[in-house]
Amino acid sequence: MIVKRIGVTNWRGFLDPMEMGPFSERLNVIHAPNGTGKSSLFEAMRRALFDVHHVGGAEIEEIRPWGRKLSPSVFVEFSEGGNTYRVEKTFMDGASAKLFQEEEGRFQPIADGRNADTRLREILSADPPGRGLCRQEHWGLGQILWAPQGELALKQISGGVGESLRSALGMEVSGASGSRLEELVEARFLEFFTRGGAPKKGKNAAPVVAWQQKQETLEQELVDLREEHRRYEEASRQVDDARNRREQARREADALRESVAGLRKAAEEYVRLKNEQVRKKEIAEIARERFESIGRTLEEIKATRETIEGLEKSVATLSGENEQAKADVAAAKALLEKTRTAREVARRRRDLITEKQKTIDAARDYHACRDELTKLEQRLERLEEHETELGRVKKERAExxxxxxxxxxxxxxxxxxxxxxxxxxxxxxxxxxxxxxxxxxxxxxxxxxxxxxxxxxxxxxxxxxxxxxxxxxxxxxxxxxxxxxxxxxxxxxxxxxxxxxxxxxxxxxxDPDYLQKRREEADALDQRIAALRKQIEMVLDGDERDSMVGRRKELKATIDDFEGQHPNWRSAPPVVGLLQTEFETFSRDVNESVASAEDAFERSQSDHAAAEKRQVELNGMLKAGQGNLETAGKRLKVLVDDGLSDNDRDKKRSEALMAWQAAKAGVEAAESELNSIPGDPARELEKLEKQRQVMEEEVAHSRDQEKSAEGRLQALAARGTYSRLAACEESLAEVADRIRRESLRMEAIRLLYETVRDAKGALLARVTAPVEESASRMLARVAGPRLGRPIFTQDFVPDAINPEISAGPVNLQNLSGGEQEQLHLIARLALADLLAKDQRQLVVLDDVLNATDSGRLRRVLSLLEEISERLQIIILTCHPERYRALEGAEFFALTR
Amino acid sequence: MSVRFIHTADWQIGMKAAGLGNAAATVREARIHSIERILRLADDQGVDFLLITGDLFEDNAVDRLLIRKVGDLLGRFSRPVYIIPGNHDPLVPGSVWEHPVWAEASNITIARSADPIELDRCVLYPCPLKEKYSTQDPTAWIDAHQTEKIAIGLAHGNVEGLPEAEPDYPIPRDAARRRGLDFLAVGHWHSHVPYPDPDGSVRLAYSGTHETSKFGERDSGNVLVVEIPGRGATPVIECVPTGALRWVSSRHAVNEEGSLEDVLREVRTIENPEAVLLRLSLSGLLFTSDRPRLSSLREIVGTRFLFGAVEDEGLIPAPDDDAWIETLPGGPLREAAVRMREQAVSGSDEQARTVAARALIELFDLKEQSGT
Known part of the structure; x- marks a missing residue:
């Protein structure tokens, strides 16, 4: 398609009708300053060609002139497929569409309204939008041929444009039927996977996901059931163990009961023999007691007699010693009185020490008084002198x-x-x-x-x-x-x-000098007076004169008192040092004599006490000996008061000895019989009895455990775990089979999809090669060979470049801004050149090549001139001077 | 004075039937229904008693209702029944043998100890198992040489010569003669296996399970009707079928175009399919023209039989059968089809081949769907 004329009315900034054309079939430059409406003109052309006239919405509202309720209208005259058409559209209020075809030099209407929209799309092979305004993906070939402002980079190609390109290259990748089948393959793949190849999740997940979830649930259920079954078997073993334990305990208890019965009989026999032994021992003990009692009596008589004899001798000796002790006490007492007197005499001398100490203190005070008196009199004398001088000077100053x-x-x-x-x-x-x-x-x-x-x-x-x-x-x-x-x-x-x-x-x-001199003399006197007053204050040193005089009287009286007590001090004042020496000598003598006297007294006192104690002891011993003697006499009298002679008593003891020996023989016989039983069975019996009780308890405990385990077992058995386990395993096997089959199917679908995709990718890579070659040549002309070969995606979108010196493709982001701009322009031109194979096509470049330097711009212009042999190129720019070098270009100045 | 009895074992009531889908419950139920046939057979044959030599139940933890159901069935039987616990249902605390149904039935004797049971004309020597595994011969305690009455042993274990890795409850092949028994009824092996003495007389035999329990199980689904004319006489043994279900496992290698028609025909001829569990394994080449037959096969097997499974992963597209591929649009689809066919035929492993074959089938289906 090429465009011949275009005109708008009430279109954004264009209030008045604006018409432009006829355009050259080769190069056209529409130029105007910024904000004039170049891009609006481009937009009007797109809206006329691709948008239905009755489209509504906020976006279409924006094309009204600001602040006005006007209906925008546009007409475009263009050639396509050897025919020339004119389309006229008015949007919004009074929306209309008319399509004309040039016949014999005149435009004749061929469709209007919605039919005009439809017919136009058929002519241009454009894809209609679902609703609303058409976008770039609906422009058909315009996606490649028209570069809006700031969108020179080709990001994607939608619809059948890719196929058109491949068709232009003479290469059919899939064909229509193949595409449908590919879509089915892809749709089947997307039933199970995301486009990235990951299995779908969530509500659109493949059935296998639900089966896998069910499998997880069943597996967990199976684990739980197996655990329950294991607990059932464990409970069974526990019951079995408990029964075994109880049976074992019962057998052991029976055995113990038999042992206890036998041992109890032995224990009773043992007790009987033991009692017999005890009884015979008691008889033997009585016999022994009797024999020993007689023996002790005989020994006691003998001993008492010997004691009496010894006591008599002892009493006599003690009497003599007692008399001597009395004499010693009297002598010690006399010595004690003597030493006490000597000690008192010595102690009384201590008073003299005190007196001497007082004399020393008085001598110190006496000297102190005298020294103070001397100093006081000196101060009073100096005070007298200063006061006399002060009186004199004052008088002189007054005169x-x-x-x-x-x-x-x-x-x-x-x-x-x-x-x-x-x-x-x-x-x-x-x-x-x-x-x-x-x-x-x-x-x-x-x-x-x-x-x-x-x-x-x-x-x-x-x-x-x-x-x-x-x-x-x-x-x-x-x-x-x-x-x-x-x-x-x-x-x-x-x-x-x-x-x-x-x-x-x-x-x-x-005479002032005289008077000044007199003044200075007066000042000298004043200073003298002040100095004297200061001296007086120093002498007084804070005291009052009267108090000093009073103190002097006191001191004199005190000294007189001292001299009264010690008259010799008046003529010869005491020397404190001498007095101190005398005092110390005297004091030491006195203390030594007192200590000596006290020691002597204490010794005599101790001697006296010892003598008294000795005398008391001897007296006590004497009395005790006399008492013992009396007691022994009485005891002997009792012992021999049986009316027997000593011989009778000896005979009696021999008889008792014989009886005792007979009793011992009886004891030995009993012990021999007892020793025939090894140990006391009672302890063993007690031990066994305890064991038996423990075993009885064990039996009861085992029975309880058995009952408890049986209860648990019955509860578990009643659950019929195995049947549920079997059902669960069956379900799990079924689910696993379903998963296996579903997984196999999914893997097959994935393989199918990926294999088709890879095969298609390989074919497409071969398709894009001519485009890459063409773009590579153009790029080399503009930027030199450094950038190497552009690389296109399967959908003809430039994706990277492959520089000669690089080991691999380089992302376009790594190119400079200018080079990116040039590459994207060249990519569009290469594709446009391909599409213009059968007929001339319109290329619109809205404000491009802003980052291209003048050197390369010249090469780009040369390229445009060359390619305009096959393309109609319309350049929208605010820099017409950059395109002045375009040979044969038509320039259109846009004004409002 | 002869003795006539039925020897059966390994009823495995409550067993699991994994992999059978919805048929599992029917399979389990069939094992109980077969008991009724055995009891009718016993009445018909006029036997003296019924011997069940172990594994009456699949596990001691089966549903208690099953125990009740089986106990009631046997309890209503008019003749004595002697049962020994097997290794699946050993006599342990909490076992099926503690269920009150056994005490309620006066005709049922659960042998709980290895002690002879003296009857009018014979003496039974039961060998109940009290744990799941043991390396001891359960019949070792039997000494019937001095018995004047017919001596019959009941045991559960592995007769010497069976392919068992571990000697689990081993029973000597000549155990009957060695223990002085006229007949040793053995359970554990699900197939009927007689062990003839050198003189040809059979005194030791596995009855096998009364109802086949899995695919590939030979000579199962029977009971033995045994008659012993007298002490020392040769037992007369008759193997009588009692199983209601048939487990058919069939393998077919199809390598020629149209071979699946033969398989179809064979499947169609299987009688009483609602009582048949069919597992059909196919391998070989799948021709395009056979695909409708394969679909039919799947449909017949999946709908007519109690259980049916067609394992066709072993089928690969026929290498020379590329006519349909040529009808694909030229370009990536045809290229992909060729690649997958190569992979289906000569993939690196079976899984890869299976996946590729399945992918081709998917593509074929989509092609048919698209009308291309």
């Missing part, structure tokens, strides 16, 4: 009259004023200086004064305004000056003098 510095400063100021007044006065007066050669008398006629002036001595006469003198022998001399002015100066002078007089009158002088 001295001196001005204060302020007055002196005023006086100086007044003297200056007076001098100034005088000078001013003198300057305002007339002065006459006379220096006679010899003495002479001169009368001042001005003030009537007479003056004798020595020769050679100059004398000045002054007066206000005039001075007149009468010089004897000479005459009068009159001098005069200006009138007035002296009085004011004189007044100042008088005032100054009056003040000077007032100021200096108390001091007898108006």
């Amino acid at each position: 001295m009259i001196s001005p204060d510095p302020a007055k002196i400063r005023e006086l100086r100021r007044r003297l200056g004023e007076r001098a100034a007044a005088r000078a001013a006065l003198a300057a305002s007066q007339v002065h006459l200086t006379l220096t006679p050669r010899k003495d002479c008398e001169i009368e001042n006629l001005t003030d009537a004064g007479k003056h004798t002036i020595k020769g050679g001595s100059p004398t000045v006469f002054s007066g206000d305004e005039v001075v007149e003198v009468l010089i004897r022998e000479f005459g009068s001399v009159r001098a005069s000056g200006p009138e007035g002015g002296a009085d004011a100066h004189r007044a100042h002078l008088e005032a100054a003098e009056t003040r000077i007089k007032t100021l200096s009158q108390p001091f007898g002088s108006d």
Whole structure:
């Protein structure tokens, strides 16, 4: 298809009718500044050719001029298949469509309304959209031939365009029937798998998924049933074990019962023999007791007699020792009294130590008082001196009259004023200086004064305004000056003098230096007074004079007291060191004598106590011996009070011995009989009895366990686990078979799909080769051989390039922006060139080649010129100058 | 004084029938129905008693209702029944033999110990099993040499010579003679197997199961009617069929076009298909022209029989039968069909060949569907 004319009315920015054409069948450049409506014009052409006139929706509303309720309309005149057509469409309000065909130089209507839309699509082989506006995938060949602004890159090709390309290449991959079958294969594949080849999940999952889920459920159920069956068998074994245990326990209990019965008889016999043995032992013991009792009596009589004899000797000896002990006590007592007296004497000397210590302390105090008194008197003496001097200086200062510095400063100021007044006065007066050669008398006629002036001595006469003198022998001399002015100066002078007089009158002088000197002298006296006061304060050191005097009296009285107590101190003051030495010597002597006396006393005291104790002990022993002697006598009397002689008693003991020996023989006989039984069966019996009880308990326990296990077993058996297990395994086998068959079918479908896909891929790879070759040549002309060969997908979409120096294909994203732009343009041109094989086709390039440099642009333009032999090319641009070099191109300036 | 009895075993009541789909329940039920036929046979034959030598039940944990059902059936029988537990239903705590139905039936004796049971004209020597596995001869305790009455042993185990890896309950081949028995009735093996003595007399035999239990099981579905004329006399044994179901496992190699027609014909001739379990295995070449026959075969086997399965994974498209491929549109489809056919014929393994063959069938179906 090629386009001849196009026109719009009420289309976006175009309010007035706008018409453009006729276009060249080769190169056309439509240019206008940004925002003029180039792309709108391109859009209008697409809407006219592909959109149904009655389309609605928000998107179509956007083509109305802003803010107006106008119906956009468009017409396009184009050639297709050797015929020329005109389509006119109005959208929205009053929507209409008309299709005309040129016949004998005039356009004759051939369809209108929906028929026009349908007929137009048939002419252009376009795929209608399901609903709404058509999109790029509905443009038919326009998908390849028309590059909208910013969409130069070819992303996908839809519909039968791919087949058209293959047809143009003379290669049919599948054909119509093949395509249908391929679609069926693909549809079958998509029943089970996603396009990525993964098994479908969710609600659209293949049946095998549900079977597999059921299989998992059944497998889990089978595991549970097997576990239940295992528990049933385990319970059976437990019951069996419990029964075995109970039977074993019962047998053991029976055996134990028999053992216990036999042992119980032996134990009873043993007890009988044991009692017999005990009884005979008791008889033997009584016989032995009797024999030994007689023997003990005989031994006791003998011993008592010996005891009495010994006690008598002992009492005699103790009596003598007791007397001696009494004498020792008396002597010790006397010595004790003597040492006590000596100790008291020694202790009394300790009082002297205290007195001497007091004397030493008094001597220290005495010296302290005297030292303090001496220092106090020295302080009072210096105080007296300072106070006397202070009185004198104060008196001198009181007698001295001196001005204060302020007055002196005023006086100086007044003297200056007076001098100034005088000078001013003198300057305002007339002065006459006379220096006679010899003495002479001169009368001042001005003030009537007479003056004798020595020769050679100059004398000045002054007066206000005039001075007149009468010089004897000479005459009068009159001098005069200006009138007035002296009085004011004189007044100042008088005032100054009056003040000077007032100021200096108390001091007898108006000499400021003198007065200053007097002032300094007064200041020196003041400083002296202050220094003396300071010295007095230092001497007082915070004390009061009266308190110092009082303290001096106290000290003198204290010293007098000390000297009263120790008269010799008045003439010879005590030496503390000597007194201390004496004290220590004396103290040591006294303490030693006291310690010695106390030691002697303690020793005598101890001796006395020992003697007394000894005497008491001996006395006690004597009394005890006498008591024992008396007791032994009484005991002997009791022992021999049986009326028998010693011989009778010996005979009696022999008889008892014989009886005892007979009893022992009886005991031995009983023991021999008892020893015939090995050990006491009672302990063994007790042990066995316990074992029997334990075994009885074991039997009962085993019975309980058996009952319990039987209960569990019955419960498990009642569940009929095996039958359920069998049913579950049957279901599982059925499911597994279904899964196997379904899986086999799925694998077969996958194999079918993938094999068809691979076969088709291989064929398609062969189909795209001519396109790649054509594009490769164009790309080499524009960008040189560096970029190598473009690679297209099976659907003719440029996918990568294969540079000469690269080991493999390179993604297009790795190219520069300009090179990407050039490659996408070349891809479209190569495909368009292919499609233009049978008839000229329209190529629209909306604002492309913006990133291409001028060098390559020139080569691209050359390519466009060359390819325009077979294609109608319309370039929409806001840079017409870039295309001025296009030879034979028609330029259209778009204006509103 | 002769003795006449029925020897049966291995009823395996409650057994699982995996892989049979919906027919499993029917198969299980059939094993119970066969009991009724045995009892009728016993009445018809006028036997003295019935001997069941083990594995009456598939497992001790079968549904208690099954025990009740079997117990009631046997309890209603008018003649004595002697049963020994087998290795599937050993006499253990919680076993089927603790069910009260056995105590309720006065004619049923469960041999619970290896002690002789003296009857009027014979003495029974039962060998009940009390655990699932043992390497001991269960008949070792029997000494019937001194018995004047007819001596009959009941045992369950493996008679020497059977292909068992482990000697599980081994029974000597001459056990009957060695123990002084006139006849030793043995269970465990599901096929009927007589063991003749050197003189030709049979004193030891497996009765086999009363109802065939799986595909490939030979000489099963019978009971033995045994008559022993007297002590020391040769038993007269008759093997009588009792099974209601037929388990047919059939393999066919089809290598010529139209061969499936023969298979179809054979299948159609199987009588009483509602009582037949049929497993048909096909291998060889599948020709395009045979595909409708294969579909028919699948339909007949799947619908007419109690259970039917056609295992056709072994079929591969015939290498020379590429006519339909030539009718495919030229291009990727035909190319893919050729590739898959090559894979179906000479794939690397059986699975690959099977998948490729199935893929070709899918393509063929789609082609038919598309009308191409």
